[in-house]
Amino acid sequence: MTQLALIIDxxxxxxxxxxxxxxxxxxxxxAAGFLSDDRPSGKDPTGTFLNRVQTFEIGTFPDTETVxxxxxxxxxxxxxxxxxxxxxxxxxxxxxxxVLVDYDKCIGCKYCSWACPYGAREVDEHQKVMKKCTLxxxxxxxxxxxxxxxxxxxxxxxxxxxxxxxxxxxxxxxxSIAIREHAGYQLMPEWGTRxxxxxxxxRKTRIQIHADELERVDNPLRKERQLPRPDLDEPSLDDATxx
Amino acid sequence: MHPxxxxxxxxxxxxxxxxxxxxLYTGELYAVVKVLPAQVDSxxxxxxxxxxxxxxxxAGLLASLFHLGRPERGWRAAxxxxxxxxxxxxxxxxxxxxxxxxxxxVHSLGWNPVLLTLGxxxxxxxxxxxxxxxxxxxxxxxxxxxxxxxxxxxxQEWASPLTVINYLLxxxxxxxxxATGFSFYTAPNLMRxxxxxxxxxxxxxLLSRSASLWRNARLxxxxxxxxxxxxxxxxxxxxxxxxxxxxxxxxxxxHGRSSRFLHWVKWLFLILVFVVPVILLAGGLQTxxxxxxLSAFLVQYIGLLAERWFFFAQARHPQNLYYQTV
Numbered sequence: 001m002t003q004l005a006l007i008i009d010x011x012x013x014x015x016x017x018x019x020x021x022x023x024x025x026x027x028x029x030x031a032a033g034f035l036s037d038d039r040p041s042g043k044d045p046t047g048t049f050l051n052r053v054q055t056f057e058i059g060t061f062p063d064t065e066t067v068x069x070x071x072x073x074x075x076x077x078x079x080x081x082x083x084x085x086x087x088x089x090x091x092x093x094x095x096x097x098x099v100l101v102d103y104d105k106c107i108g109c110k111y112c113s114w115a116c117p118y119g120a121r122e123v124d125e126h127q128k129v130m131k132k133c134t135l136x137x138x139x140x141x142x143x144x145x146x147x148x149x150x151x152x153x154x155x156x157x158x159x160x161x162x163x164x165x166x167x168x169x170x171x172x173x174x175x176s177i178a179i180r181e182h183a184g185y186q187l188m189p190e191w192g193t194r195x196x197x198x199x200x201x202x203r204k205t206r207i208q209i210h211a212d213e214l215e216r217v218d219n220p221l222r223k224e225r226q227l228p229r230p231d232l233d234e235p236s237l238d239d240a241t242x243x
Numbered sequence: 244m245h246p247x248x249x250x251x252x253x254x255x256x257x258x259x260x261x262x263x264x265x266x267l268y269t270g271e272l273y274a275v276v277k278v279l280p281a282q283v284d285s286x287x288x289x290x291x292x293x294x295x296x297x298x299x300x301x302a303g304l305l306a307s308l309f310h311l312g313r314p315e316r317g318w319r320a321a322x323x324x325x326x327x328x329x330x331x332x333x334x335x336x337x338x339x340x341x342x343x344x345x346x347x348x349v350h351s352l353g354w355n356p357v358l359l360t361l362g363x364x365x366x367x368x369x370x371x372x373x374x375x376x377x378x379x380x381x382x383x384x385x386x387x388x389x390x391x392x393x394x395x396x397x398x399q400e401w402a403s404p405l406t407v408i409n410y411l412l413x414x415x416x417x418x419x420x421x422a423t424g425f426s427f428y429t430a431p432n433l434m435r436x437x438x439x440x441x442x443x444x445x446x447x448x449l450l451s452r453s454a455s456l457w458r459n460a461r462l463x464x465x466x467x468x469x470x471x472x473x474x475x476x477x478x479x480x481x482x483x484x485x486x487x488x489x490x491x492x493x494x495x496x497x498h499g500r501s502s503r504f505l506h507w508v509k510w511l512f513l514i515l516v517f518v519v520p521v522i523l524l525a526g527g528l529q530t531x532x533x534x535x536x537l538s539a540f541l542v543q544y545i546g547l548l549a550e551r552w553f554f555f556a557q558a559r560h561p562q563n564l565y566y567q568t569v
Contacts, residue, residue: 020485045488052485054565058476069472071485071565084394086320086330105319108312111329113495114244117397117466119562122491128312185473188561190465191397199473 003077003097004135005196006152007164007175007184008070011203014160015053015068022157023051023072023133030138032103036126048124050133051154067202070163072154073120073133074187074195075099081112081121090130097169097196098137103129117191135165168196244398245495246555249310254388255417255547256303257336258410261381262418263296263425264343268374269440270422270433275365283430285350289370291429292422293347300340328394332387339384342377349373385411392554399462400558405455412448413516413547419444420520420543423527424536438528438536442521445543449517452550456509459557471564481567493569498556508553515546 027050028035037047051072058065075092079099082090089105090112092098101112101121106129113121113130121132136152139145149156155163166175175198178184184198267289273279283289308314320333349355349370357366389407396402419441426433468479484493498505523539563569 015483039488046486046490048491049486052490053483054481054485055483056472056474057480057482058474058478060478066482067472067474080395080397083323083326084329086323086327086333087316088322089319105316106313107316107320109310109320109329110312110495111327111391113491114398114560115395117561119492119496119560119565123312123495125491187473188466188470190470191561201473 001097001169002095002167003075003169003196004140004166005075005097005168005175005198006072006135006155007166007168007178007198007200009162009164009178009182009200010067010069011162011182011200012160013053013068013070013162015055015066016159017053018157018159019070019154019163020049020051020053022153024049026136026139026153027134032134032138033127035131036124038125046125048122048131050122050131065202070154071118071120072197073099074118074193074197075133075135077194077196078192080191080193081116084111084115086111093137098135099132100134100137101130101132103127103131106130117188117193118195140165168198244555244558244560245498246552247310249306249308250555251548251551252306253303253310254410255544255551256299256306257384257388258414258547259417259421259544260296260299260303260343261339261384262415263292263299263421264339264346264377264381264418265415266419266422266437266440267292267296268346268378270426270430270436271371271374273436275367275371277364279436280432283433285355285370286353288426288429288433290347290351292425293343293350295421295425296343296418297340297347300336300343304336304340328387328390332384332391335380335384335387339377339380342373342380346370346373346377382411385414392558397466397561398558399464400459401554403455403458405451405458408451409448409455412444412451413550416441416444416448416516417540417543417547420524420540423524424533424540427531427533427536434531434536435528438524441539442524445517445521445524449513452513452516464559464561466561466564468564468567471561484566484568492562493566496560496563497566497569500556505553505556508549508556512546512549512553515542516550517546519543519546 024035035048039045051070054069054071056067056069058067075098079092082092082099087105087107089102091100093100108123108128108130110123121130124131140150140152142150151165155165164175164178166173168175170176178200179198182200184200186195186198270279308317311317320330323330324334355368355370357368359367361367386407389410392401393403393406419437423434423437423441426437469475520539520543523535523542527535527539
């Protein structure tokens with residue numbers, strides 16, 4: 001069984017919002033209609049977004065670290081938003097695991113948004129239906145696009161390749177390897193929703209240098225200098241010596 | 244959560260409607276087994292009472308439409324009754340209304356034959372069967388309404404059997420209080436019976452609502468900002484929420500009031516739903532004056548609006564962890 005998902009690498013995300021704007025651009029131009037925007041240049045702008053980037057500061061000054069945190073629907077393997085939908089507008093596709101809303105069936109009761117612990121769903125204030133990330137389902141299967149472009153808009157837009165897209169059920173896929181080898185984790189694991197999207201943590205490259213690596217133990221005088229040349233009549237190894 | 248007035252009116256109005264019907268049917272059952280005198284003008288009391296209950300249920304149904312973004316598609320909501328408590332409520336409410344209509348019609352039209360006789364003297368009338376069906380549906384509707392909230396496990400304030408019990412007892416209490424005032428005009432010899440039951444149910448509701456307040460005051464939240472973003476550090480500050488202005492997430496899940504306001508609403512509803520109605524009911528039964536009994540219901544209903552507002556406002560959705568500075 002296929003489960004498509006996004007892997008978001010917090011180690012390289014720079015918080016540029018390119019995924020946000022490309023998501024909005026693609027999803028406001030599609031067959032499903034526009035994504036609302038109210039007063040975009042006014043005093044109190046608001047609108048519907050399927051992807052947002054938040055920023056957190058970890059630690060206290062001066063030991064702080066900034067984490068940019070892209071946030072969209074996690075396409076849970078056990079999505080709590082789906083069974084609560086009274087109309088069946090909310091569903092999880094069996095063939096690829098994408099959680100979708102049928103905008104023609106949605107009655108806008110907002111119950112699914114209550115049932116999502118991540119706040120991944122947003123009501124469109126003008127179309128009056130629930131909207132959410134579709135993993136660009138209208139793009140990833142489009143045979144008219146070159147194969148390299150059959151990816152979600154956010155993935156294509158990311159300048160640092162912080163977003164990976166693929167099948168997390170295929171153990172050999174790029175995303176599965178990334179989760180396995182770079183400690184990919186899920187959000188709020190305590191609710192058993194089993195999000196398909198994973199996040200890769202901030203990673204620091206550190207080298208461990210022990211004292212005996214700085215100071216040779218076979219040097220009783222604790223003085224570092226170039227070793228004396230062996231006498232010319234001593235046996236030599238061509239591999240180990242320079243003469 | 245942001246309390247929506249459509250849902251506040253829906254749940255309180257249908258609660259009164261269900262409670263009022265349960266009161267009518269309890270009266271009839273008691274009369275059948277001769278605990279109460281087989282008294283009353285069944286057309287005015289049972290028929291009129293059913294009409295009143297129907298009016299309340301219809302008003303609740305109408306209020307619920309204001310909660311929908313697309314009310315014209317509301318009929319679709321009956322589709323997923325296998326998984327969704329909301330869908331089950333959408334089925335149970337009209338089914339209950341239809342059975343109350345049948346019950347009221349049987350009494351109003353006087354078309355109430357004795358279907359069979361139990362023992363020597365207990366005649367089972369058609370209305371008794373119609374009422375039994377309606378009673379089961381009323382209880383099922385309470386279960387559905389409560390479970391809509393209790394089934395969301397990460398809304399920990401709601402995820403408790405107390406939620407269902409509160410809906411049942413608060414609805415029944417307000418229905419019996421209304422029945423007390425109603426019986427003053429239509430069946431005065433039942434007034435005392437309903438009044439005492441209304442007091443008993445109100446006190447029972449006070450117990451269960453207090454239990455849930457006590458429970459919620461001691462909740463340990465399972466989610467934290469650490470589990471929400473997956474960073475293990477005790478000190479995390481949010482610097483940006485992903486939007487300059489507000490969004491659906493900052494409007495739908497926050498009540499936007501101070502904790503002091505919440506505190507006052509809590510005491511307000513405890514007084515208006517429980518303390519004042521019990522005093523008014525007792526006083527009304529002593530003095531036998533209709534305005535006191537009717538005001539008991541009015542005060543209790545206004546209190547229930549506050550109670551329901553508090554019920555929603557108190558629930559803290561885990562998505563709020565992503566919006567630390569609302």
